[in-house]
Amino acid sequence: MxxxxxxxxxxxxxxxxxxxxxxxxxxxxxxxxxxxxxxxxxxxxxxxxxxxxxxxxxxxxxxxxxxxxxxxxxxxxxxxxxxxxxAKGKPFTDKLITYGQIEGGKFYIPAFIQRNIQPLLKCFGHRPELLLEVGRKIGGISAAYGDVAVRIDAFPRVRIFFILWKGDDEVSPNGTILFDGNIPDYLSSEDVCVLTETIVWKLVRMA
Incomplete structure (x- = not known):
């Protein structure tokens, strides 16, 4: 789920x-x-x-x-x-975790990839610079990961990173979504998946 x-x-x-x-x-x-x-x-x-x-x-x-x-x-x-x-008031850790590292998340990794990473790649994989452009419209800023990455603070203490690597003639574009390590102290794995999907489709619609 x-x-x-x-x-x-x-x-x-x-x-x-x-x-x-x-x-x-x-x-x-x-x-x-x-x-x-x-x-x-x-x-x-x-x-x-x-x-x-x-x-x-x-x-x-x-x-x-x-x-x-x-x-x-x-x-x-x-x-x-x-x-x-x-919310438990935990500050940002400045350490990134994957969706699978959130309690319960490992059971829904296929759904997370299908609902979040695949739409992100389909829209921005061959034009990664556009991700940063539209991300700024909802408060995103550039982050130093991959070839292009945008950091979006969805809530005051929930930080999400949308990361893309450019493809070439031999390698397809790739991407991932990471979270500050404090996110389990604010949202469940289901909430995180729904929140991330909400953001991805906002970005896609603005592209």
């Missing part, structure tokens, strides 16, 4: 409601300390997600973009809720 769509509607609603209930039992100070969110008005915190600020109501789990009337996709809502409720 590597996608929220793979679970039943009933299970999805249960997971969403559990996350809302857990959030409601947390204090703004606890949430901000653990996740890097900032305190807004009473009963609300503000969190950056993919270079956009979102306001989260603690008592209800309601999420909305700051200063915008826009419906947040449910997939993004649950990612934000899981990040806020699972």
């Amino acid at each position: 590597c996608s929220y769509e793979d679970i039943s509607k009933q299970s999805f609603e249960l997971a969403f409601n559990l996350a809302c209930k857990k959030l409601a039992n947390m204090t703004p100070e606890e949430i901000c300390h653990n996740s890097g969110a900032s305190s807004a008005v009473q009963d609300k915190v503000m969190i950056d997600y993919l270079n956009r600020p979102y306001v989260v109501t603690i008592s209800t789990g309601e999420i909305s973009p700051e200063n915008e009337e826009e419906t947040v996709p449910v997939k993004d809502q649950i990612l934000i809720l899981h990040y806020l409720t699972q």
Whole structure:
């Protein structure tokens, strides 16, 4: 399982409601300390997600973009809720890990490759410089890995690296996706796969 769509509607609603209930039992100070969110008005915190600020109501789990009337996709809502409720406050380690090194991730490596790395290579494998160009639109910066790499801080304490190696007449382009070693302290392997897929398709659509 590597996608929220793979679970039943009933299970999805249960997971969403559990996350809302857990959030409601947390204090703004606890949430901000653990996740890097900032305190807004009473009963609300503000969190950056993919270079956009979102306001989260603690008592209800309601999420909305700051200063915008826009419906947040449910997939993004649950990612934000899981990040806020699972965050442990661990700083970046500056050591990279693979998806398979995240607890539970090794069982879903084929799905992770199919949903994330293959679309990345299909779109950017023969034009890797475009990856950095579109990555900057969601807050990405250049990173010193592979031939071209972009670092995207999806949340204040979740850092993901999208890395490409150029191909030639004899070797096909290659790529990988790596994470700062603190990511298991913020998201489950399923959440990480869904988050990465969300980012990859944002990049593809902007290309």
